[in-house]
Amino acid sequence: MSATILLVEDEPSIGEMVLNYLERDGFTVVHAKDGEEAVRIFAEQPFDLILLDLMIPKLSGMDFLRLIREKSLVPILIVSAKDSEVDKALGLGFGADDYIAKPFSMIELSARVKAALRRVSYYAHAPAEHRANIITIHELVLDLDNLTISKNGKEVKLTSKELQILKLFMTNPKKVFTKEHIYQTVWDEPYYGDENIINVHMSRLREKIEDVPSAPQYIKTLWGIGYRLGEF
Known part of the structure; x- marks a missing residue:
């Protein structure tokens, strides 16, 4: 490599x-x-x-x-x-x-x-047919062609990990994700139970996309299970 x-x-x-x-x-x-x-x-x-x-x-x-x-x-x-x-x-x-x-x-x-x-x-280098899609969830718009996210027409600056986490949820709107699943998918590594990395990224992501981060509407917490995309 x-x-x-x-x-x-x-x-x-x-x-x-x-x-x-x-x-x-x-x-x-x-x-x-x-x-x-x-x-x-x-x-x-x-x-x-x-x-x-x-x-x-x-x-x-x-x-x-x-x-x-x-x-x-x-x-x-x-x-x-x-x-x-x-x-x-x-x-x-x-x-x-x-x-x-x-x-x-x-x-x-x-x-x-x-x-x-x-x-x-x-x-x-994702295939063009995948990158060309635009996914809209309420006020959020994910452009898979250039990997950008916007809210109410304004671009939201995300780190690469935050973008990958949000993309995971927006491309699987009905799915519930455990912290282990998120880590293994986004980090592409085995999960050894270190929840801090997931917690920090999720907190920062919510600060950027939620109107009220302490009462999130886009990424909901299912206590004891994991997270899922909110329904509008």
Whole structure:
């Protein structure tokens, strides 16, 4: 799988280990050792994915994440020792696609990277007959031709994961989805019961598409079961 990855990691031993392993897997890896260097490098060339440590000098990982999300939907995987629920929520809330806590295995890291790149490739090269459709649910309009969502005629800015979750519901309006099903479908990985990732993405998605996020109408919670699309 040929792809170019920006690795943002200030710890030399970890950076070298990740770079060497991913390059052996066939990836091109560019290593930035602080946030300011990462911003400069990202502006100089295109990347297919970013591996981001949060605790980096000069410009924090969170600040770097916010800057990138203002201009790009490139997949971003956080790799950090800051693995508390708050840090996960902050990282995913600012637009990260996944979170891997240190210490991690290189096999797991490589699998997460490949899964993220597969998802991007699938949505970018979906068959034209699928992409040409427009799905309307009440005030929401999902354009599968260019993968955009609008509400009342105004585009809603979603991260790639948020868009994939919403697409899953809007293309299956009668179906109930468990958290396990959502994770396995959207993340394309086995589900090990980490509900925080689903909860954070669902909360952020509701903040963007619901009139009253605390009383959602589009994505309903079925307590103890999962979620389904609301009926209007």
